[in-house]
Amino acid sequence: MIQLEQVSKVFALEAGPFTALKPADIHIGKGEFIAIMGPSGSGKSTLLQLIGGLDLPSGGTVAVDGVRLNELNEKERTLFRRTKVGFVFQNYQLLPMMTVAENVGLAMAANKASKADIRARVRELLQDVRLEDKEHHFPSQLSGGQQQRVAIARALAMKPGLLLADEPTGNLDRSNGESILQLLSRLNKEERITVVMVTHDPHAAAAADRIITIRDGQVVRDERDGGERT
């Protein structure tokens, strides 16, 4: 489903070029649940952004469902992100002036879906994350765990096959973090959504079926079910 071939990322800094990701080959199959681990600054978020087309590599290619992201123009890449990928962030990134229902329906509204379709899908999603009674609340009226569940519902609005989560449990206590991990696992197992989650928490990573470890911009380990792959 996702193929990274010799993908690298170099940032041009005043002090000179800085390599955030050294050339890496990573293949992610449909329906996998992957954790990307590594110390702070090792390149985890950079890798996630390349997979999701939020950024383009300096070298190599990223292909999702056979589509090479570097061959898309800006408009096509925006459409790709909006329809094929769901993004979840550590700080939820909900819009504070919009209700839960409006936040969840945002991508559909941007894609010009009808009001009735949006209402039906939002209801379905909020049931899925067990927040059907919070439809008219504003994000500030919810707990962190609830806000993250809204963010996950929002990410799923366009029925993407791929969910990318950057430290989704990073701001949550153990029990709220646990419920987010269970939700991601259920979406992965029951709805066959491919999940790629960045985390530095080994407990969170244990929810995944495969753990890719990065250090200093280099993939140093790729482990599945306790057995090493590379």
Ligand SMILES: Nc1ncnc2c1ncn2[C@@H]1O[C@H](COP(=O)(O)OP(=O)(O)OP(=O)(O)O)[C@@H](O)[C@H]1O
């Ligand atoms: N836009 C940018 N411009 C310059 N340098 C960047 C940029 N984005 C990331 N970097 C650098 O690339 C390296 C990798 O950053 P990245 O955010 O991928 O790390 P990370 O493993 O996700 O870290 P953390 O766990 O702290 O979030 C860091 O040294 C960072 O400073």
